[in-house]
Amino acid sequence: LASSNLLLRILSAAVGLPLLALLVFWREPWGFAAVSLLAAALALVEYGALTLGPGHRGPRAALVVIGTAFAAASYLRPQMALLWAMAALVLLSLAVVLGHRDLADLPQATHRLALAGFGVIYVGGLVVGLPLMHRDLADGSLWVTVAVAVTFANDTGAYFVGRTLGRHKLAPDISPGKTIEGAVGGLVVGVAFMFIARATFFPALSAADAAIIGVAAGVLGPTGDLLESMLKRAAGAKDSGRLIPGHGGILDRIDAVLFVGAFVYAYAVYLR
Amino acid sequence: LASSNLLLRILSAAVGLPLLALLVFWREPWGFAAVSLLAAALALVEYGALTLGPGHRGPRAALVVIGTAFAAASYLRPQMALLWAMAALVLLSLAVVLGHRDLADLPQATHRLALAGFGVIYVGGLVVGLPLMHRDLADGSLWVTVAVAVTFANDTGAYFVGRTLGRHKLAPDISPGKTIEGAVGGLVVGVAFMFIARATFFPALSAADAAIIGVAAGVLGPTGDLLESMLKRAAGAKDSGRLIPGHGGILDRIDAVLFVGAFVYAYAVYLR
Numbered sequence: 001l002a003s004s005n006l007l008l009r010i011l012s013a014a015v016g017l018p019l020l021a022l023l024v025f026w027r028e029p030w031g032f033a034a035v036s037l038l039a040a041a042l043a044l045v046e047y048g049a050l051t052l053g054p055g056h057r058g059p060r061a062a063l064v065v066i067g068t069a070f071a072a073a074s075y076l077r078p079q080m081a082l083l084w085a086m087a088a089l090v091l092l093s094l095a096v097v098l099g100h101r102d103l104a105d106l107p108q109a110t111h112r113l114a115l116a117g118f119g120v121i122y123v124g125g126l127v128v129g130l131p132l133m134h135r136d137l138a139d140g141s142l143w144v145t146v147a148v149a150v151t152f153a154n155d156t157g158a159y160f161v162g163r164t165l166g167r168h169k170l171a172p173d174i175s176p177g178k179t180i181e182g183a184v185g186g187l188v189v190g191v192a193f194m195f196i197a198r199a200t201f202f203p204a205l206s207a208a209d210a211a212i213i214g215v216a217a218g219v220l221g222p223t224g225d226l227l228e229s230m231l232k233r234a235a236g237a238k239d240s241g242r243l244i245p246g247h248g249g250i251l252d253r254i255d256a257v258l259f260v261g262a263f264v265y266a267y268a269v270y271l272r
Numbered sequence: 273l274a275s276s277n278l279l280l281r282i283l284s285a286a287v288g289l290p291l292l293a294l295l296v297f298w299r300e301p302w303g304f305a306a307v308s309l310l311a312a313a314l315a316l317v318e319y320g321a322l323t324l325g326p327g328h329r330g331p332r333a334a335l336v337v338i339g340t341a342f343a344a345a346s347y348l349r350p351q352m353a354l355l356w357a358m359a360a361l362v363l364l365s366l367a368v369v370l371g372h373r374d375l376a377d378l379p380q381a382t383h384r385l386a387l388a389g390f391g392v393i394y395v396g397g398l399v400v401g402l403p404l405m406h407r408d409l410a411d412g413s414l415w416v417t418v419a420v421a422v423t424f425a426n427d428t429g430a431y432f433v434g435r436t437l438g439r440h441k442l443a444p445d446i447s448p449g450k451t452i453e454g455a456v457g458g459l460v461v462g463v464a465f466m467f468i469a470r471a472t473f474f475p476a477l478s479a480a481d482a483a484i485i486g487v488a489a490g491v492l493g494p495t496g497d498l499l500e501s502m503l504k505r506a507a508g509a510k511d512s513g514r515l516i517p518g519h520g521g522i523l524d525r526i527d528a529v530l531f532v533g534a535f536v537y538a539y540a541v542y543l544r
């Protein structure tokens with residue numbers, strides 16, 4: 001079973017990663033944007049199942065539709081995102097207030113509204129960083145590559161350093177496998193990756209760019225990972241879903257890159 | 273006691289409303305902006321006390337600081353609101369993940385995070401509509417006046433029509449006093465007010481403007497009111513706070529105008 005799971009992981013990565021790379025380096029921006037929005041919609045389905053639980057089909061459908069629409073609108077007109085956030089909040093509230101029928105359930109209905117509103121910004125708001133920098137920056141494909149790869153480098157570094165040197169638990173109640181040594185190792189590997197990227201395929205990065213993004217990924221990647229683990233633990237689930245064969249749910253795959261991608265977008269477009 | 277409460281209401285309205293009108297018609301935009309941000313901060317204090325409960329000082333402080341900063345940043349640079357929403361979500365998540373220490377409390381910590389994230393957009397995101405249109409539109413003072421006054425007209429119309437003709441409860445479990453007849457009456461009074469505004473002090477409004485804003489206020493005002501009532505009922509509270517003598521909390525005062533103001537901003541700046 002374990003080896004067939006490993007085989008499945010390798011097979012879906014072997015199909016998925018080249019496809020993703022093709023879209024990232026395709027000259028047209030809409031292919032990668034469409035895949036990002038599709039990922040957001042599927043992640044919202046998982047987020048809704050995790051946080052709102054079984055039943056509650058109305059709120060879950062409203063969450064997926066409003067969250068994906070928020071992401072699409074923010075991609076098409078990012079400078080109008082305040083308007084999209086206002087509209088998302090008013091529409092979600094209308095859906096909950098008009099759809100609500102049961103007094104005994106009022107605290108739960110309020111929690112569901114808050115969880116749905118949070119999900120719209122968490123998934124729909126953070127996910128658009130990657131396709132926006134892909135479309136709007138001269139080196140968009142390279143920025144996306146760097147954002148995804150530094151997250152992977154950080155995660156992989158943390159795993160191996162944690163396995164060999166890990167002694168002190170980072171957040172035992174949320175994610176028992178994580179250690180402080182692993183987190184520090186992951187940060188170092190992420191920074192090292194950024195300087196390798198600068199020395200090889202992305203010379204337009206300054207040394208400051210490489211250091212800042214490497215350190216930020218070392219903090220924000222594990223934060224995104226822990227946040228998603230919190231959501232799962234709170235819901236009593238192990239995986240966010242079963243979408244990718246052998247890889248658990250899509251939210252499990254993108255939890256860290258949601259945070260790192262949003263940071264790299266903010267840094268590359270506004271702070272640099 | 274009832275008459276001293278009425279006296280308090282009249283007195284604080286007699287002091288507060290002229291002050292507010294002065295700021296709305298003052299040539300400088302920052303006075304009204306400062307009062308709006310102050311109102312947002314106080315409303316976030318109330319929202320935090322209502323939804324997060326006593327204790328939890330850390331999350332409540334993070335909510336007030338991050339929510340008010342989100343409102344201020346969105347006022348100063350509305351076209352960068354996507355960035356501010358990303359930053360608010362990442363910082364709130366960092367605060368909760370780093371500040372979390374107790375396994376047994378994990379589902380509650382997750383709920384608190386979602387409630388705080390929702391509060392940032394609900395209060396901080398919606399509140400900036402009024403100061404933004406005040407600053408950015410040629411007739412900014414008149415637009416703000418119309419947004420506030422149509423909310424008041426709608427609410428007052430609903431109260432008196434509901435008292436005299438009300439038979440069918442609108443949402444008995446959330447707000448037992450509201451009736452369908454009252455809601456319809458409020459909508460009609462709101463539309464009538466908009467046409468009076470157009471015929472008197474605000475001739476730049478078209479008939480379509482008057483009708484659209486009047487109808488929207490008739491739907492969104494009660495929705496904002498019911499949403500805030502839901503939050504209070506879920507928390508078991510009667511008033512959102514005791515800030516304004518005789519008037520309950522500030523969230524009780526601004527619940528409807530948060531929704532109507534956000535709509536009028538979106539309509540006047542983007543849709544008209």
